[in-house]
Amino acid sequence: MTQKDGSTHGYYRSLTRNIVILVIVVSITPMILVSGLLLYQFQNSYREKIYAHLGEVVQKHKQKIDGFLKERLDDIRFLTRTFTFEELSQESFLQDRLFTLQEEFGPVFVDLGVVNERGIQMAYSGPFKLGRALYSDAEWFKKAMTREYFISDVFLGLRGLPHFIIAVRENWKGQSWIFRATIDFVAFNTLVENIRIGQTGFAFIVNKDGEFQTRSLLDVAACKDIYLDLLSEGKAGENKMRIVERSDSTGKLNILVADFLKDNDWLLVYQQDSADAFADLGKALRWAILINLVGGLAILTMAFVLSRRIVKRIAEADQEKNKMDEQIVETGKLASIGELAAGIAHEINNPVAIMVEEAAWIGDLLEEEEFKESGNLDEFKRALKQIRTQGKRCKDITYKLLSFARKTDPREQDVQLNELIEELIALSAQRAKYGNITFKTDFQETLPTVMVSQSEMQQVFLNLINNSVDAMEKRGGVIEIKTRLEANEVVIEVKDNGPGIAKANLGRIFDPFFTTKPVGKGTGLGLSICYGIIKKYEGEIEVHSVPEVETTFRVKIPLSKDRTDLTSA
């Protein structure tokens, strides 16, 4: 038995597990797939959008910076074309030009200078004392001498401040000279510094050696290798904008947008922390994960709770079914016992009849003359009478057995319930006597008959009486049965002063298979059959019980339609 319990327990556990797994797989899989797919698509398109945006920003600034440099160069070239070496060599004239330029463009031009082909500055106008400075060894001078114009990288130079130079070479009387202008580093810087996106997005310019041409706002040393990579790629490949995502030496992922400036001399780099650039994406991702987690948790909880509940129900149903199976077998057994009893009763009837007949024959013979004088004649007669009495008793028993084992007769007929109940009381009298139970009746003499099936009514009231007798068998008591007519209804009350019905059971006593009797004693069908029968006649059956005091079953059976009309008429 324990082994069986163990195996069924295991069965329910594996059932629970299977349901849980099924629910989880079926609900979580699509959730993860859908959210993953959406997130992936969203990430792609969002990345494209960010890239496009950054690309556009960088493109615009590249044009702006290139434009700025070209304009400044054009300004200087215009001056060299318009004025001669001699004119420009006069410092006062030069001063005027610088003044005009500054008036025109703001403090972009810091100073102007005229340098001859040996590198000696012939004239200078500006805030620094740089007259007659010698530039023959300066890098920019060497480069400027080889071409028509030149824009230098940023360097510290003689003045010790970062700046860069625009130089234009001209010829005068067979000799080359250079007109140079210094561009204000701060003014130039603002062009690049203005590119600020998000919290970590910024831009800067590096030259071909990876040296910074503008101030970088943040520490970008960690990324230096990447810039060099970008530079070398730029040299090898075509001259077009590139957008890459690289992790720097500290492992942080950065977006880099790079484009060449100034005839591929400089590289404009925009750099932003990926996490910052894709902040919205990150937020969406976090939400998605949160929702997935919460949803998953909800599904898990639901799967567990639901499957537990389902399995519990199944287990209960199984249990109920088992119980019911047992009871059906029990009922079947009872039915066959009933049939057997009927058969036996029938068979006994004939021999008993013969015995009684024979006794009666002896009685007849005793009437003959020859026995009249016998001294034991009275004793013979007494014995024969006893045989007859006991034979009649046997007949009564078999008669009752037969009439109750008989199939119920569902034909409706006029039944006088007083008589019917009286008969049933007589039937139960023997049992009641053993239990020290007495019957008390209070019948309304004028009770009209009702149109019902005799055998069904017998069943109903015998069940009620039997229940009362069963309940009081141990302690004895009184069963009181009352009948009366009450507004077109015949009301029958069966009241006993037995132990009563527990309040918890009161609502269930009419349920099929509900019984408080020990296993095998009661089928739990009696009252439910009563209920079914009474309901069939559109009647009512109700119970009132005060534990340890009394229990009353009240049955109401409506008079048939035509009789109702009669009484009301």
Add this chain to the structure above:
Amino acid sequence: MTIANVLLVDDEVPFVETMTKRLNKRDLQVSAAFSGAEALEKLGKERNVEVVILDVKMPGMDGIETLREIKRRHPLVEVVMLTGHATVETAIEGMKLGAFDYLMKPCDMDILISKVGGAAARRREQETKIVEARIKEITMRRA
């Protein structure tokens, strides 16, 4: 003259024998049959049987079947049904088929005698009517 000329039909031999003796003692002319078929045979031979006491439950041809046959062949013979247990249905069916009355087994002798007597009286009355009718017919013919 006896109270009645009776044919007792039951498959229980001891019952029939005792019953026969008892009824004989009470001025009844009794012959016995132990099955439906035998009863019909005897009725065919002994034309003076007035009342048949017929057990309902018998092996082979049962009481109801025998009753039907008796009434078909000998409509004037009265039948009293004898049942082991009173089932209303059997009694009603018997009455419909023309039984005079029914009795429960074991039965009180006085009741039995009175019922048989009643049945015999009716039979005789019927017979008398028939005889009178015949005489009338014959006299009418003469006339």
